[in-house]
Amino acid sequence: MLNPHPTRYAELNGVLHDLVRGAQAALGDAFVGAYLQGSFALGAGDLHSDCDFVVVVRERPDAEQEAALRALHHDLPRRDGHWNRHLEGSYAVAADLRTTAGLGREWLFVDHGSDTPEWSEHCNQPWTRWILREHGITLVGPCPAELMDPVPAEVLREHARASLATITDDVLAWCPPRIAWCQRYLVVQAARSLYTVRTGEVASKRDALRWSMVHGEPRWRPLLQQVLADRDCGFDPHAEPRPGSMEAARAFAAHVASVA
Known part of the structure; x- marks a missing residue:
């Protein structure tokens, strides 16, 4: 049924x-x-x-x-x-x-x-x-x-670590950095990958951002809050990232890759 x-x-x-x-x-x-x-x-x-x-x-x-x-x-x-x-x-x-x-x-x-x-x-x-x-x-x-069958936690962790090694290049290869949605997507993907590395599970975009605010370094909280708040903006191919936000997103992705 x-x-x-x-x-x-x-x-x-x-x-x-x-x-x-x-x-x-x-x-x-x-x-x-x-x-x-x-x-x-x-x-x-x-x-x-x-x-x-x-x-x-x-x-x-x-x-x-x-x-x-x-x-x-x-x-x-x-x-x-x-x-x-x-x-x-x-x-x-x-x-x-x-x-x-x-x-x-x-x-x-x-x-x-x-x-x-x-x-x-x-x-x-x-x-x-x-x-x-x-x-x-x-x-x-x-x-x-x-x-x-269940997906072993280590299989999830291994793939998340591998994706983080090239995450910025991979995302921006198809998602232009001039679009605000792409800035948010890069941050979200990095946060979700870090969540998986640390927990062996998978979180939604919102939950991964919130988890990263609690468990990550305080310096990244403004960026994470911005991405979480801007989610309701949706996808607009003409909307540009906030000044400095793409640079912050790249730095966050590099940080996550280094600690994962």
Whole structure:
């Protein structure tokens, strides 16, 4: 039975209903279950979030199934509404998902707001798996813990440390430093990675910022408070960072990489 109220947004619940029914029609018996991970699973989803989903499939979609899924995701963003343009997720192959041996394998992935799925390892990462297993919201299907083994804390820590080594270059390679949202994103990603290194778990953006205010050095609190306060600004490609804030973000990311 489909979960009728997986989030507090009625419109989003309707979009998720259409997503699940469309995926079931496209996949037939290959459909296993559908879930939310990401910010909504962590209890932090709001109007500035994307909605991260995972649909588990028995095997890699064949040509006919893939074509039907592509048609579904070509149609969804073109409908009227808000949340139909803010979905992001993957069609996870059950055998890949079962153990960490399947980490990094490509799944059919729909980027935030995209109408063209692509094959990508984007959702097949330790932190997305951890959120799915430990906090995932079931839309329909078995509990996520029945489909996957736990993600060891050291696997999470190892990947977080590795990402911190190049975090600034990686973020600014696709997110221009002239955009205020990118300044906030860099700080958030650094804070979340440090949280994972220290705890072996994954936190939402807000919780990672708040944790860093409490457990980090006091000199970074104004920066963290600025990023937390500015979250409600959302994404605006024309909004520039506050004076000096990008430099502070770079310094914070370098600091986190050095202490992690």
